[in-house]
Amino acid sequence: MSLIASFGILTAAAIAFLLLSGRYHILLAILPLVGLGLGLLNNKDVQSRLGVQSLTEAARVLVKRAADIAALRNTIAQFSVDILRPAGPYFLGHDRTFKPLFVFERTWQLFTARFLLTTAGLFFFFKFGASDWFWGTWFYSFVALLAAFHFLITRSQSDDYNGMRYWLLATWAGALVMWAFLLWLAIALLKRIDWNGHSCPTIILGCLAALSLAGLSGFAISTARSAIRDRSVAWVNLFVGLSVFPFCVAWGIASLSVAYVRPLLSVTPRDATIDQVRIDELSSRARWARQSGWMRQDKTPLTVAVALSGGGYRAALIHAGVLQALDEKCVPIRYLTTVSGGSIVGAYYALGYTPQQFKEKLKRQRPGLPDEYLAVWNQARSWLGVSTNAETYTDFFSRVFFGSKVLADTDLFPQLLVNATDIERSSNAREVFFKGRSQALPELDRTRLADVVAASAAFPGVFQPRTIVWPAPAGEPALANRRFVDGGVVENLGYTGLVRFLAISERPEASPKVDYLIISDASAEEASGSLPNTVDPWELLSRSQDISYAFQVSLVHELLDGEQPKGLPKPLFVRAQEADIKEALKKDSFSSPATGTVPGSTIANEVTRYSTLAELDESQVEKAFWLGHAIGEMRWRQIDHWRQTFTTEASCQK
16 A cells, blocks of 8 residues: 555544544544645645645655654755845845736736725724724825835836835745735644643644744745746735735734824823822812711711712713712712722822813813723734733823823822722632731732723723732732732622622721711613614623623612621612612703703713723813712702711811
């Protein structure tokens, strides 16, 4: 029996075994490799180097050499040297008589490829919510590069030597892009192999696939060299060089412009001005806590806790309005427990910044998380496994809101409690980050605010878990690398975080019991309405999460009607969906130059339907902030009635 026949029988037996054993995923991994091998053996250059004329003869020679280790080593060395050999005089066409054999009737294919690539790029950037600046910079840069390439390439139709150089440069640019892309895929594949969790066959196939991609990347260079040598056109390399290469360059230009150019053009207050406002605000809050309007008859202070629910930027802006209403009445917030979107504004507020500053920051320009996520270097790092989008999320919060601030930079008025969910533990999943977590571990206070807020707001399915060094639950090592996701996975109001804080606080004398609890619930309006047959994944994820959070909130509402743990008072809910607030909003109105005067109930219906995952434009920011401020003022009467049971002094005193 010949070697080829033996090899064919063994291959058929292996495929039959995989089919019968149900290991289809392994078969799917093998078939592309088989196709790649057959494609290489069918290549005329490969056949000429093997000294054969057909695919069958090439396979026979390769199998024979595979049986001879020394011959196989020489074959691999021969191909490696040829692939890695410098292009020499072919690179820029030093031969002035060079002219490729190009069929100009096929240029329509190039224009079709460019059109499809442009359409795909616009769809991709729009789909992920890129700003007008980002996609506009990319689009105009891409069009300008295509026009420049077209102008330069048309010169190659003459015998002009410099014109021919542009053909060669485009061919080599395409070859280098293909080489880098395939090598990048190979590295990304290796990074994604779970060396401990995957089975041995899966690991072997993954390694073979990565090696095949790496080898194929070398053939991109070899193909370009062979085409130039033979006075032919490497169509794949040329198409990539004239289409994909400008696409990537334009993508890089857009990423750089968003990261470095746009910040220079945005008008922001000077740091000194912002810091002075922050210092004054912290001083005012400390003074409110000492005022007689918030003291009992025995001169002990009343302790007010505020919980800020999750809900993305919709929730963050509503909470900012509620906090603004409380600040106007000089309410001394002692504890501020936050979840997800509430953690963004909560941490900003705990640093001493005002709710008005938060609103103005979001009004000046959208935060730009999609732009940061779409930056070419972040995409490359993510695919290569160097980092995850959790790091991108953290860097974004650091750049836009918190800088290098840490937990130690927050104040005691309020004491910030950031809720997150430990995704690796089914029990004890709720964790709360706060200043002074452990007297024995003061380094915990140097944990960055950007890290804890990213952990609290890491929406499952959209963002990867954020890893933070933090004390593990009882019975485990003191410190551990723990992975956290959105705090709303456990409970979306922040109530359980307050309970946990009061239970684990190492200084009970510095953590007075809560006298009054205000829960600002900015959960979305209950989802309703039909969906298309094929639902957008983002919409499906957002709708599913809103339903889950709404169910959690309804359960928590029912539980809070009963006896409260550790003596916590029955909470006051500040929520646009409450019946009495809905009725009061009908008598109120929102006014702006863009919209005119709109009934408050209409604004509430609109704002509570904003997507949890969406960033808000200037008009939406104003509406959400107004709604929060309005319902905060409506609830003040109940808060003040409770306060006056302890004192008759005014809540705000000069």
